[in-house]
Amino acid sequence: MKLSVLQKLSRRERRVTNRIDKANWSGQSPMIAPPAIQYELADRIQATNAGGLGIVQQMVKQLGLTESINRNCPIFKMHLPYSEADHVLNIAYNLLAGGTCLEHLELRRKDEAFLNALGAERIPDPTTAGDFCRRFSNWDVFALMESFHEARLKVWKQQPTSFFDLAIIEADGTQVETYGEHKEGISMNYKKQWGYHPLVMTLANTREVLYLLNRPGNRPSHERAFVYFDRSIDLCRRAGFRSIRMRGDTDFSQSRHLDRWHSDGVQFVFGFDAMPNLEEIAENLPKSAWKLLQRKQRTTDKPRSRRVNTKEQVVVENEYTNKRLEKEFVAEFDYSPGKCKHTYRMVVLRKQVAVMKGEQKLIDDSAYFFYITNISGSEMTVEEIVGESNKRCDQENIISQGKEMGALAAPLHTLRSNWAYMVMATLAWNLKCWLALSLKESGPPKTKVKRKAEKHRLLRMDFSTFRQTMILIPTQVIRSARRLVYRLLAWSPSLEILFRLHDSVSEPLLT
Numbered sequence: 001m002k003l004s005v006l007q008k009l010s011r012r013e014r015r016v017t018n019r020i021d022k023a024n025w026s027g028q029s030p031m032i033a034p035p036a037i038q039y040e041l042a043d044r045i046q047a048t049n050a051g052g053l054g055i056v057q058q059m060v061k062q063l064g065l066t067e068s069i070n071r072n073c074p075i076f077k078m079h080l081p082y083s084e085a086d087h088v089l090n091i092a093y094n095l096l097a098g099g100t101c102l103e104h105l106e107l108r109r110k111d112e113a114f115l116n117a118l119g120a121e122r123i124p125d126p127t128t129a130g131d132f133c134r135r136f137s138n139w140d141v142f143a144l145m146e147s148f149h150e151a152r153l154k155v156w157k158q159q160p161t162s163f164f165d166l167a168i169i170e171a172d173g174t175q176v177e178t179y180g181e182h183k184e185g186i187s188m189n190y191k192k193q194w195g196y197h198p199l200v201m202t203l204a205n206t207r208e209v210l211y212l213l214n215r216p217g218n219r220p221s222h223e224r225a226f227v228y229f230d231r232s233i234d235l236c237r238r239a240g241f242r243s244i245r246m247r248g249d250t251d252f253s254q255s256r257h258l259d260r261w262h263s264d265g266v267q268f269v270f271g272f273d274a275m276p277n278l279e280e281i282a283e284n285l286p287k288s289a290w291k292l293l294q295r296k297q298r299t300t301d302k303p304r305s306r307r308v309n310t311k312e313q314v315v316v317e318n319e320y321t322n323k324r325l326e327k328e329f330v331a332e333f334d335y336s337p338g339k340c341k342h343t344y345r346m347v348v349l350r351k352q353v354a355v356m357k358g359e360q361k362l363i364d365d366s367a368y369f370f371y372i373t374n375i376s377g378s379e380m381t382v383e384e385i386v387g388e389s390n391k392r393c394d395q396e397n398i399i400s401q402g403k404e405m406g407a408l409a410a411p412l413h414t415l416r417s418n419w420a421y422m423v424m425a426t427l428a429w430n431l432k433c434w435l436a437l438s439l440k441e442s443g444p445p446k447t448k449v450k451r452k453a454e455k456h457r458l459l460r461m462d463f464s465t466f467r468q469t470m471i472l473i474p475t476q477v478i479r480s481a482r483r484l485v486y487r488l489l490a491w492s493p494s495l496e497i498l499f500r501l502h503d504s505v506s507e508p509l510l511t
Helices: 003-020 054-062 065-072 083-094 103-111 114-120 126-134 137-156 227-238 255-263 277-283 310-316 382-390 394-404 417-435 445-460 463-471 495-506
Strands: 167-173 192-194 198-202 208-213 244-248 267-272 321-335 344-357 360-373 475-479 485-487
Touching: 003 495, 054 083, 054 114, 054 137, 054 417, 054 463, 054 495, 065 083, 065 321, 083 103, 083 126, 083 344, 083 417, 103 126, 114 475, 114 485, 126 310, 126 360, 126 417, 137 208, 137 417, 167 321, 167 394, 192 244, 198 227, 198 394, 208 227, 208 417, 227 244, 227 255, 244 277, 255 495, 267 382, 277 321, 277 344, 277 360, 310 321, 321 360, 321 382, 344 382, 360 382, 417 445, 417 463, 445 495
Parallel strands: 167 244, 244 267
Antiparallel strands: 167 198, 198 208, 267 360, 321 344, 344 360, 475 485
């Protein structure tokens, strides 16, 4: 970052800090008391609220994503005027710039400053974008996902050596509900919800979406999951990960594939259905086999006292039937599923639950949860296996982010076109992850620690927070013959990171 830019940022920060300091209060009250307001239309100056898109576009150019999409996913015979990458990036940029649905493309294409910021004469309208999604075959959608991997591998290659110690691949299904009656491929799930049931494959390390498969709403979660597990394993091996681990809930413990994955050197931790024979084995385990499970507490510098549980108070006062967790115990035994030749560790978690009515205890209830793994006891204890499985809950957060941002949605009328749309829209989430991974961690030891924390915070950031922090920045867009200037109009705490990101995505990639 240039010294002059750093000095400007420091001055802006000091000015804002002094302004909001309580010691500098002028005595004005009420505080929100604007003078007379007048609207005027600028003659030449144009500005957009999505100034952070310039960093994203620079990264897309650095990674060669446009060329990769056009080369690997040829939908059109001729580009008149849009290419495949124009359509794909148009949908992703719409979500990054604040849109949440396909119709919001109309707002983007009529925003002259936004078009200038993209360096585009025009962009596809919602109808044209929908027609593009309907042109996809199943193979085309798969090829589009593969084209993203070329850019993904380049991003991963810039990471430190420790990044490649372990890749954790996760799978889950989610319901994309729709009230449309004419959408081809929809069906009703066991909750009587109409819609689609996409399979989502993610990399837990970076929270990226690796693969997405759209399916009718009544299909089981694990359907075709093994295909995309295999593809994800191949991808991580190409990247150079030294160890690979798979995680999933009970629907993904596919017994007929466990031996093959185990022989291939892939670790797994899957939930397993609490079948009667497993519960019988657990019941007959000796008392010495069980250990009290001590959950790890979050460590904070200043631990806070717990607030009163208002919900619990209402349940007790009204004498509702209530289940209260008292203790948890863990044990393990060797087990070979019916379709397996190998024997694996079966970790069992027993929850001791008290069934209450008001303050009165009725009975004790015990629920069993099973986890199958090929990780040896010398590598991970039973407590760590339970914790490892519980970490999969973060994938639920990623999926909920996809729904909130409008990526896991069904705006079109066929299963395949909605699949294509979901894949293009989730690119917005992946671009956010790649941008976070692009932050350099170089510098003196103290600076390294700070920048590593910033990178982690950006990677863990919710999409809406990322969009407000890094993308929706008031910016004047100035076009010249050979360059596009983004002149930031307001200071915010994220600008230092923004300028460092610009430096990172402007440099040549490591080869």
